[in-house]
Amino acid sequence: xxxxxEKRYALLLAAQDSAYVKKYGGYFNVFVDAFRDVGETWDxxxxxxxxxxxxxxxxxxxxxxVSGSSHDAYGDELWVLRLCLLLQTLDAMxxxxxxxxxxxxVICRALGGKVGKAHGGWEIGIKELTxxxxxxxxxxxxxxxxxxxxxxxxxxxxxxxILEPPIDAKVIAYSERTAVEAFCIEDHxxxxxxxxxxxxxxxxxxxxxxxGNSLIDMEFATEVRIKMEAAEPDRKLWEKMCKxxxxxxxxxxxxxxxxx
Numbered sequence: 001x002x003x004x005x006e007k008r009y010a011l012l013l014a015a016q017d018s019a020y021v022k023k024y025g026g027y028f029n030v031f032v033d034a035f036r037d038v039g040e041t042w043d044x045x046x047x048x049x050x051x052x053x054x055x056x057x058x059x060x061x062x063x064x065x066v067s068g069s070s071h072d073a074y075g076d077e078l079w080v081l082r083l084c085l086l087l088q089t090l091d092a093m094x095x096x097x098x099x100x101x102x103x104x105x106v107i108c109r110a111l112g113g114k115v116g117k118a119h120g121g122w123e124i125g126i127k128e129l130t131x132x133x134x135x136x137x138x139x140x141x142x143x144x145x146x147x148x149x150x151x152x153x154x155x156x157x158x159x160x161x162i163l164e165p166p167i168d169a170k171v172i173a174y175s176e177r178t179a180v181e182a183f184c185i186e187d188h189x190x191x192x193x194x195x196x197x198x199x200x201x202x203x204x205x206x207x208x209x210x211x212g213n214s215l216i217d218m219e220f221a222t223e224v225r226i227k228m229e230a231a232e233p234d235r236k237l238w239e240k241m242c243k244x245x246x247x248x249x250x251x252x253x254x255x256x257x258x259x260x
Contacts, residue, residue, distance in 0.1 A: 007062045008041045014048045014069035020205040034197040063096035063246040066103030073105035074115045084110040094188045104191035114164035120177045122159045125224045126231040129173045129181045140187045141245040152234040154194035155203050190245045196238035
């Protein structure tokens with residue numbers, strides 16, 4: 001068992017920083033601002049550029065976060081395949097891994113599930129998700145919650161989705177258009193299709209870029225923006241959930257279980 005007190009996490013960044021997000025210091029700082037607590041160390045690995053942690057480094061980390069990306073989680077680019085191998089290793093080590101959007105999808109692929117184009121096309125905006133009824137009972141990493149609402153809103157921006165979750169996964173949230181909005185495997189894997197780390201202005205810039213590159217049409221972009229004005233994501237709830245997952249008292253719990 002590790003003897004050090006300081007917790008260390010790694011962001012596996014699967015996207016290039018946009019010009020807009022650089023005002024936040026890049027996507028790394030967006031994630032750090034959302035998930036880091038005082039006294040923690042967070043390291044950055046730009047996996048999209050082929051920068052990966054060495055295998056002998058993995059044990060020193062308490063958890064990993066896989067970011068979103070404009071790339072396909074089901075693609076065969078070398079870095080994507082290498083990321084899948086890393087995720088399989090982390091799963092075997094039972095390291096905590098949180099996947100966001102692309103990260104959610106690529107974890108699914110790496111662990112035996114199926115990912116592809118969303119049947120309903122682009123899903124963009126602030127969407128209402130529904131949690132499964134037994135969430136608190138079945139997810140030990142949710143132990144910090146006394147209760148959780150039936151529904152919660154989350155920023156989303158994706159045209160791919162999980163078609164079949166890994167065989168040992170539990171679906172813990174869904175929506176009207178997306179059957180697997182979030183899933184977990186035991187207490188060491190958590191995938192979330194939306195973006196707990198995003199702010200509304202980051203999403204607004206992303207919509208501008210998607211429309212500017214003709215990936216979505218202007219009418220759709222305008223419609224999404226109108227709906228955004230009247231809605232707010234439940235960022236505090238999602239941040240708390242992600243932190244509870246990444247920083248849960250796993251070692252204490254396992255030690256307690258061993259004594260029973």
